[in-house]
Amino acid sequence: MVSCVLKDTSKSCFPMAKDYYSILGVPKSASQDEIKKAFRKLAHEHHPDKKGGNEGLFKEASEAYSVLSDDKKRAEYDSFGSGFGSQGGQGGGFNAQDFSGFDFSQFTNGQGGFEFDLGDIFGDMFGGGRGRTPRGRDLSMDVDISFEESVFGVDKEVKIYKTSKCKLCDGSGAKKGTQLNTCPVCAGKGKVHEVRRSIMGSFSTSRTCETCGGIGKVPKEKCENCHGKGLEKREELIAIHIPSGIENNEMIRVTGYGEAIAGGITGDLYLKVHVRKHSLFVKDGANLRMDLKVKLTDTLLGANYSIKTLDGDVLLSIPEGTYHNEELRIRGKGVSTGGGKRGDIIATIFVQIPKKIPKDVKKLVEELREMGI
Numbered sequence: 001m002v003s004c005v006l007k008d009t010s011k012s013c014f015p016m017a018k019d020y021y022s023i024l025g026v027p028k029s030a031s032q033d034e035i036k037k038a039f040r041k042l043a044h045e046h047h048p049d050k051k052g053g054n055e056g057l058f059k060e061a062s063e064a065y066s067v068l069s070d071d072k073k074r075a076e077y078d079s080f081g082s083g084f085g086s087q088g089g090q091g092g093g094f095n096a097q098d099f100s101g102f103d104f105s106q107f108t109n110g111q112g113g114f115e116f117d118l119g120d121i122f123g124d125m126f127g128g129g130r131g132r133t134p135r136g137r138d139l140s141m142d143v144d145i146s147f148e149e150s151v152f153g154v155d156k157e158v159k160i161y162k163t164s165k166c167k168l169c170d171g172s173g174a175k176k177g178t179q180l181n182t183c184p185v186c187a188g189k190g191k192v193h194e195v196r197r198s199i200m201g202s203f204s205t206s207r208t209c210e211t212c213g214g215i216g217k218v219p220k221e222k223c224e225n226c227h228g229k230g231l232e233k234r235e236e237l238i239a240i241h242i243p244s245g246i247e248n249n250e251m252i253r254v255t256g257y258g259e260a261i262a263g264g265i266t267g268d269l270y271l272k273v274h275v276r277k278h279s280l281f282v283k284d285g286a287n288l289r290m291d292l293k294v295k296l297t298d299t300l301l302g303a304n305y306s307i308k309t310l311d312g313d314v315l316l317s318i319p320e321g322t323y324h325n326e327e328l329r330i331r332g333k334g335v336s337t338g339g340g341k342r343g344d345i346i347a348t349i350f351v352q353i354p355k356k357i358p359k360d361v362k363k364l365v366e367e368l369r370e371m372g373i
Helices: 020-024 032-046 055-068 071-083 096-101 118-122 147-152 296-301 359-370
Strands: 115-117 139-145 154-165 180-182 191-198 201-208 217-219 231-242 251-254 269-275 282-284 287-295 303-309 312-318 327-330 336-338 345-352
Touching: 020 032, 020 055, 032 055, 055 071, 139 154, 139 231, 147 269, 231 251, 231 269, 287 296, 287 303, 296 303, 296 345, 303 345, 312 327
Parallel strands: 115 201, 139 269, 287 345
Antiparallel strands: 154 231, 180 217, 191 201, 251 269, 282 287, 303 312, 327 345
16 A cells, blocks of 8 residues: 655656445445445544544545545546556546645645545535534424314424523523633634645634533533533423414424523424314315205205304205206405415215105106106
8 A cells, every 4th residue: 555645746656556436345336325325324433533543544435535526536446456546647546636626725734735624525524614603402392282273373382301501590501690711722722723735735623612612601600500511401481373374284383492402402392293183074175065965855845954154054055956066155254364364175975876766756766757857
């Protein structure tokens, strides 16, 4: 294996006999997505800034990815095998200038080598990055409501046990009446920087200061309730509004009601709404649908039927000559659409045909048939 120290970043340095596919743990037929996923997994596992990380394996994975993620370089590598990188200097092996699209000449330290911050390159990969505010964990829970509540909307209170800002110190971690001092470890920056050296140059990495939790301040005297953490576990009663017209299994996002985190933004609460079924109605957008069984004679002669709506009983007129599966509307008794407007109730008519009829009635029906009715 060839090792080199990159002093002139315009030149490339290639190990000559490495199986890049084996390094990433993917077959030669792997897609670009599979290669990217494999690299991210290895980079996360071996990142030198992580506890237990392995700088050598991290560099190997990065080298393999820089070749296999580029279609042209990958094709040349597949063609030339161990000779890859020696084809007139055009092999395109592990070149610092090509790594993740960064031009390392911008990070030269004036001593022939170069410096850059890994947080700038891998920030998105590891869920952080320089200048990104930490965020508390999102929470989720289920809420059951009645059909009527889903139509008209409802205000509810839910109980949730979560990490919240300490009530006594309001999240500062300091005893009431005492001050906060600048953190002696991070000098008030909230991050601790480390410089690591490798054959690629000097890597500057950063992590959240464990002493102040990224706040940059530490309490002179700790709060007796949270012991200086600024956080406590407690049950909270949260008032929520469920809007009219919400559907079964819809989600409601309540911003800022997830778990709190020191020096960061509180997460969100997601509520999954379960709507209980109604014995008569089914929602169809802003309308309510129902089936209405009607006697044959009422469809022929007309009649009025009392319907139990969500607003109380109303009379629905069945016109003469109403046919099976015809739809009749009760306007303005459906789901609220805002501005005082509501959808309708749509009643689908199901004509009840008697299985047996008396002889005298049958004779009358036969006469109707002879009349062409």
